[in-house]
Amino acid sequence: MTKTPLSSILLVLLASLIGSFGAVFLKMGAAHLNRGFRHILNGQLGFGVVLFLGSSVPFVMGVRHGELSVLYPMVSLGYVWTLFWSKLFFDEPITKAKLGALAMILAGIICIGVGGR
């Protein structure tokens, strides 16, 4: 942990935050497709793709220093943000199954990170 600077951790957290907003806009934009496939070119989908691709910029800046086994699992915190945005923007319920599954997935990715050292 000591080898990973705080700046790297913050950059990777920022990347996960941007990526989770990307997912929200993809979901919003995807709803337009129900009016026909030609609606694939809409602002919300475009913004979602930009955020998705854009999240790789702070990620790459962050992983240049520090340990991947610490930083890589932090990206998966994006799943946690997405859980909150889904509740906030789409009124999706936060259920025990979702929380349990998320806890298992996060624990699993941390284990994979430790195993990759």
Added chain:
Amino acid sequence: MASSVTAIPQQAARRPNKSVYMVLGCTVFAAAAQVLMKFGANHAMPHMNPAEPSTWMPFAMALLGNYQLLLGYGVQSGNALLLILALRDGELSMLYPIIALTYVWVNLLSMYFFNEHMNIWKALGIALVIGGVALLGRASSRA
């Protein structure tokens, strides 16, 4: 006979919804793209200086000749399209964490293609991620 007729719709209702399978497909695409890009990144590329137009052409040609990298980006685009189609229906909070399964495929493919080794932590991690995704799949069938 009557009981078997009523059993069929119940069975269908218990299956995870279609979006879950589409996101599962996304994770396979994403893992394949990552492996292809890793192969593509190992290609030797000519030096490119943006200020020197004479170096643009050889770089562009080498880029076009790097079929693994191009294929990687192609697969990644297909992955994005499939994800968008999957997100049309279903809950984002249910579908998005399934993407974590990409970690599992990348680890398994890396053992095969890049001679990386399995260890107890990786195995435990893979089991936990698969368990979590299975839990989401089961929950989606009841949603």
